[in-house]
Amino acid sequence: MGETAGSRAVSLNSHPAARTFSGTRCSVSLVLWSLVGCILMVHFYSLIPQKDKGEIRIGSSHLSVTRELEEVEEENLYLPPPRGKRSPRAVKRRGPRKPYSVVDEFLDESSELHALFFPDRKSAIDPNKRGKDSMYYYPGRLWLDTEGNPIQAHGGGILFDWRTETYYWYGENKDGPTYQAHRRAAARIDIIGVSCYSSKDLWEWTNEGIVLSGEGTNATHDLHVSNVLERPKVIYNDKSGQYVMWMHIDDANYTKASAGVAVSDSPTGPFTYLYSMRPHDFESRDMTIFKDDDGKAYLIYSSEDNSELHIGPLTDDYLNVTRVMRRILVGRHREAPALFKYEGTYYMITSGCTGWAPNRALAHAAESIMGPWETMGNPCVGGNKIFRSTTFFAQSTFVVPLPGLPGSFIFMADRWKPAELRDSRYVWLPLTVGGVADEPLEYNFGFPLWSRVSIYWHRRWRFPEEWQRTT
Known part of the structure; x- marks a missing residue:
């Protein structure tokens, strides 16, 4: 009669029937969860063999052909000792000196390592030899x-x-003197224009001249020599029969932040400049364009002070953007996007935002070009830790597919030389897609199912002979 709630709970739990019911409930839960786990495991393993079979199929068809490209080469760098000594008074006044890094050596023309990154003309790649x-x-x-x-x-x-x-290679002609518009400004050269080179084999290039020239007299023109023209990309419009060029247009202080458009009836120009705009009314700096298999084209650009990327389809004539736009990699501060596609999956390489100094590349993947995009980690393989953390001392610009070699591409990058931009170099390396990603994805709570993107460091490499014979 005077039974408390606590005693009722104790007596209930101590009842044999209650124990049986509780045990049965636990057993049912255990069985249910075990069943769910089994279903998930069966689903997971059903995916892996399919993926592996695809990789084995690809590998068996071209593994012997691309084995040289996928060999891992290591590099040893000797870092010179610190330069000079600071007096105790200077240390006390300014604090300890920041350690001199390999990136500092890379940017310093007087460094012993500088010639390693920028060898002289004696070792030039010369197609005539x-x-x-x-x-x-x-x-x-x-x-x-x-x-x-x-x-x-x-x-x-x-x-x-x-x-x-x-093949037509378009890029910035920087064959002019490097200077700074003011003391805190970035290194620059006056706009000369966009160069075009042609090739049948991607190695021997013929100069087709400047296909879009800078403007020397009209100071209000986007292409006036005092402004900035960067990252030109060209695609062909099958409906209009025109070659369409998009580029980053800016002023010397990088406040215009626009995208420019030019057209031509020939791949070797001349291109007619049309106008510039801020796509979707947002800032646009480092950018690229991508033409998909269905003929639709897309603009991808860094925006919001380079804190995120924007992506959206172009109009059917490729001369403007539509109203559709998606923000991707928000808050990641990525630039220099380079897109490519393989077996229905979209991939992208980006760099960090560190001015002319090199930094770590990241690879990203998506089922739809409009996203969501997931980050897969650093794609660089070989060299050493410093090479991988600096994208081999270069910055991404484009990825070229190799016809006849599924999953094989050329990663194109620029090794910038801010002290003399005309002497900036090209870093072309083999890029392959294949194998399961070895880093967990950021937004996927499950197992990563993207194929890994790998950029292999080589001091010296060439295409497999099998591919050369097809070109």
Whole structure:
């Protein structure tokens, strides 16, 4: 009669029937959860064999062909001792000196390491000199065209024109003096224009001249020499029959932050400049364009003070953006986007925002080009820790697919030389897609199912002979 709530609970739990019911409930829960776990495991393992079979199929078809490209090469760097000594009074007044890093050595023309990153003309890649070095790429070496002049196509991209079965490489011509508009401004050269080079084999390049020129007299023109023209990319519009160029247009202080458009009836120009705009009414700086398999084209650009990327489809004539836009990699501060597609999946390489100084690349993937995009980690393989953390001392600009070699691409990057921008170098390296990603994805709570993107460091490499015979 005087039973409390606590005693009732004790007596209830101590009842045999209650214990049986409780045990049964636990057993049912255990069985249910075990069943769910089994279903998930069966689903997971049903996915893995399919993916593995695909990789084995791809691997068996071209593994022997691309094995050289996928070999891991290591690098040893000797860092010179710290320069000079500071007096105790200076240390007390200014604090201890920041350790001199390899990136500092890279940017310092007086450094012992500088020549390693920017070898002189004696070692230049020269298509006119046949022999043991023929068809070999040497990342970072001076690269000459068929006339024996350094190629000037920085921040560029490549168009394959099936009508002429020719590759066209467009990029910034920086063959002018480097200077600063004011003391705190970034290094720059006056706008010269966009260069175009043509090739049948992606190694021997013929200079087709400047296809879009800077403006020397009209100070209000977007292409006036005092402004900025960067990262030109060209695609062909099958409906209009025009070659359409998009580029980053800015003023010397990088406050205009716009995208410019030009057109031509020929891949070798001349291109007619149309106008610039802020796409979707947002700032646009580092950018690229991508033409999908269905003919639709997209603009991808850094925005909001480079804190995020924006992506949206172009109009059918490729001359403007539509109203549709998605923000991606928000708050990640990524730039220099380079997109490509493989087996229905979209991939992208980006760099961090550190001015002319190199930084770590990241690879991203998406089922739809409009997102969501997931980050897969650093794609760089080989070299050493410093090489991988600096994208081999370069910055992404474009990714070129290799016809006939599924999952194989060329990663194009610029090794900037801010003290003399005309002497900036090209770092072209083999990129492959294949294998399960070895880093967990950021937004996926499950197992990563994207194939890994790998950019392999090589001091010297060339395409497999099987591919060369098809070009």
